Amino acid sequence: xxxxxQSPGTLSVSPGERATLSCRASQSISSKLDWxxxxxxxxxxxxxxxxxxxxxxxxxxxxxSGSGTEFTLTISxxxxxxxxxxxxxxxxxxxxxFGQGTxxxxx
Amino acid sequence: xxxxxxxxxxVKKPGESLKISCKASGYIFTNSWIAWVRQMPGKGLEWMGxxxxxxxxxxxxxSFQGQVTISADKSINTAYLQWSTLKASxxxxxxxxxxxxxxxxxxxxYFLDVWGKGTTVTVSS
Numbered sequence: 001x002x003x004x005x006q007s008p009g010t011l012s013v014s015p016g017e018r019a020t021l022s023c024r025a026s027q028s029i030s031s032k033l034d035w036x037x038x039x040x041x042x043x044x045x046x047x048x049x050x051x052x053x054x055x056x057x058x059x060x061x062x063x064x065s066g067s068g069t070e071f072t073l074t075i076s077x078x079x080x081x082x083x084x085x086x087x088x089x090x091x092x093x094x095x096x097x098f099g100q101g102t103x104x105x106x107x
Numbered sequence: 108x109x110x111x112x113x114x115x116x117x118v119k120k121p122g123e124s125l126k127i128s129c130k131a132s133g134y135i136f137t138n139s140w141i142a143w144v145r146q147m148p149g150k151g152l153e154w155m156g157x158x159x160x161x162x163x164x165x166x167x168x169x170s171f172q173g174q175v176t177i178s179a180d181k182s183i184n185t186a187y188l189q190w191s192t193l194k195a196s197x198x199x200x201x202x203x204x205x206x207x208x209x210x211x212x213x214x215x216x217y218f219l220d221v222w223g224k225g226t227t228v229t230v231s232s
Contacts, residue, residue: 001169034218036152043202043222044144044152049209050216087152091217095168098152 002026002090006099012107019075021102023088028068032092035064035073038101039084047086048073078104109133111141111203111223118229119193126189127226129203136184137161140206142219143177143188147199157206158186193230200225 003026013019023033031051036044046055048064051071061076075082083106088099114128129141143155156167160179167177179186186203204219 032216036219038152043225044204044219045222046218046220049218050211053209053211053216055218055220085151089152089154089219094166095170096154098154101151 001095002029002093002097004088004090004097004099006086006088006102008102009100010103010105012105013078014107015080016077017107019078019082019104021073021075021086021104023066023071023073023099025069025071025090025092027093029090029092031067032090033064033066033071034089034091035062036087036089037082037084038087044087075104080106109205109221111205111221113201113203113223113226116227116229118231120232121193121195121230123193123230124189124191125193125228126187127201127228129186129188129223131184131186131205134205137181141179141186142204142206143175143186144202144204144219145171145199146202146225152202155188155201160184160186193228195230195232197228198230200227202226 005024007022033051035048038044052064063074085101085103087101112130140157142157145153155171156177158165158177160181176189202225203223205221207220208215
């Protein structure tokens with residue numbers, strides 16, 4: 001099973017600042033990686049698929065990059081609605097697996 | 108509008124059985140896989156398994172194989188997750204989600220693009 005490791009566990013950022021979240025796979029997964037956002041009491045929402053393609057309706061301040069084992073989600077200028085937990089997920093090798101999540105909180 | 112509507116919250120005792128549902132609308136149910144994802148209290152997301160409603164081809168994550176049963180009834184556009192013997196450790200929110208594909212630059216990408224609101228299952232004596 002591929003283990004996905006996200007860092008940091010918690011990221012404290014001020015509104016308007018840039019946030020950089022990392023996700024590492026235990027083996028190469030090419031670009032078969034998605035990012036999801038989850039707010040308290042809500043279902044997750046798809047942000048990025050295929051490592052770098054924004055899902056429909058996702059603002060341009062969200063961007064994804066990386067391939068192989070190292071991936072990054074960048075939020076260029078944090079808005080109040082972006083404070084949430086973010087998960088990466090691989091679909092290269094069954095079972096698909098999520099990272100443990102990064103919580104982005106207000107500094 | 109594509110929607111997945113999940114059944115309501117359940118409170119059960121250890122040893123009881125349970126079947127929760129996920130009703131799809133707004134798209135061709137038999138054309139997309141449906142996934143089940145668990146979220147234990149205060150914890151992250153876990154893939155449980157996935158089913159293709161057209162032929163009921165089902166895959167389970169090893170952690171959940173033998174612990175749950177995933178099924179679908181394509182005549183009523185509904186997927187199910189069931190337990191025969193619940194344990195306290197099954198207490199969680201269970202989400203269904205549509206597993207979709209997009210083709211670009213010569214390959215397919217896959218993702219969970221539509222989620223149900225989740226079904227909270229509480230197992231307590």
